[in-house]
Amino acid sequence: MPGTGHDVQASPLFAVEGVSVRFGGVRALEDVSLEVAPHEVLGVIGPNGAGKTTLFNVVCGFVSPAEGELRLRGEKIHALRPHQLAGHGIARTLQGLGLFERMTVLDNVMVGADRLARAGFVRGLLGIGHRDDARLAAKAREVLGELGIESYAARYPGSLPYPIRKKVALARALVAEPELLLLDEPASGLSAEEMTELGEIITGLTERTAVMLVEHHMDLVMSVCHRITVLDFGRVIAAGTPDEIRNDPAVLAAYLGDQVEHDDAAEVHALTVAEEA
């Protein structure tokens, strides 16, 4: 079980309040509210098309909600554009990773640290910003080292195995020293062993940041999350601790009802197994 001793009941770091999103006539999100406390791991689960990624896109400013608002440390951040999030301490990994393929791993991570850079255009033009750059590079190497992939610093992402690429994407998000880290399907494509390692990494992250986790793999979600919010058809159908979610009839119904259309059988299985355990 999680529970690293942090007080997850503290005042929320981040809150989504009554957010609704419509694409044309389709309601992607309907009156969704949730809270993330500092140092907490909040899982967001739900069948395919439940609105999990849309929710992340709202948080990141890629999609603007028709109603509702977002609060970071109590302050409204409703109208933020995507590039302003990093400055507010929010980082995100993408499902497709979105690595900079023609840049080295080190450069990839240094871009992630861009908000901590001080040297601007003039220093760049005159070629006197290298001390600042060296500082960023050292920071990037430190994060790569923590994830155990420092030896790949000079490589290009395209030549690396998928699990390493995922770690590069994670390092790029972490190096910005976020207070809230959004992880979009971090376990997809990983082996069972790698997933266990990922779980340990995520639990370790709570030392420095709160985590919002969208994930299909129930084992992982159940083992690392302090609390879980379940979405179905754009609505919150359940919220609570992993134990509460496991025994929630609405959640089971949502997953079972979905079985025929989507290949979520594995999740249902995991859920049932978890329940039996």
Next chain:
Amino acid sequence: MERLRSIIRPVASVPLARHLVVALVAFVVAMAVIGSSSQYLQTRYAEMAYFAIAAGGLTLLTGLSGQLSLGHGALMAVGAYAATLVLERTGGETLADVFVALLVAIAVCAVVGVVVGVPAARLHGPYIAGATLTLAVAVPRLANQWEVFGGEQGLQVSVPRATDLPAWIQDLVWFFTAVEIDQYSFLAYLGWLLLAITFVALANLSRSRVGRRWRAVRDDDVSAELAGIHLGRARVVAFTVSAMAAGLAGGLMAMNVRLTAPGAFTITLSLTLLAAVVLGGLGSLTGALIGAGVLAFLPKFATDLGESVGLSATQAAEVTPVVYGLVLMLVILLAPAGIVGSLRTFLARSPLGSTKEKTT
């Protein structure tokens, strides 16, 4: 050997120092070559210098920030007309006049760069190519319409005579090359001096946080945005820097050609610049220099080739575009990464290849 390395290492680890050393060495070599060349070759070297400045700006824009511009010939026209009009008013008799004219050319192009770059930053791929193409078509026509630009005939450009240059420059050149400076070598030296300075600045930018942001925006705009990079701003900065280089190149071109007329800045010029950049290798300043060399020297080579197989002079002159197109096609087919890109791959594979990634 070890001692030599310990001297070199601190220089090599600081980008500015490394770029300055390379530029200085290159400039001294260029001076020696120019000093011992014929007038004809000096003119070609001067041409190579201004093409390289424009190509250097373009290769950063296209190779690093990922924006394709078909309008850099037009930006060179803007720089050329700006410099010409300034020289017309100041008389163009002193070195100071020359530098003022070039600075104005750069400044005007910076403004044009922002004006064009802001809407262009919202466009992607073929659309930005189309938008910049409009610039390439429109600018020469505008020049045609207004009296102040001299219409179809264009404007004469006055440049200081070599004998009017400050004595210390004449002495310095004589000291280094043992040849008196004249009109042709003066323009070649000036071109290569400015080329060296421009390339140091561009190489610095490319190695810096600014260049890293450009690459990030080029490779994945969503991830770049999430890292806190304002996409539009990064693109506009790249476009403006590149436009300033084109402006300087245009000003130098005006001084070399001695005539600024719309006919010199057709769409062909824009396409030729782009071809030079592709030829050398996108994003590589060394590649831009090589591409510019091909631009400057290929016509002579192709014409000679044509005449040697028995074509008349006029027919031979038409061979140039064909050869140019062939060379470009060969490079794209055989070495898609350009000349420098392919060399780098080759070196990395060969046992010699302890070469680290460079931004030259």
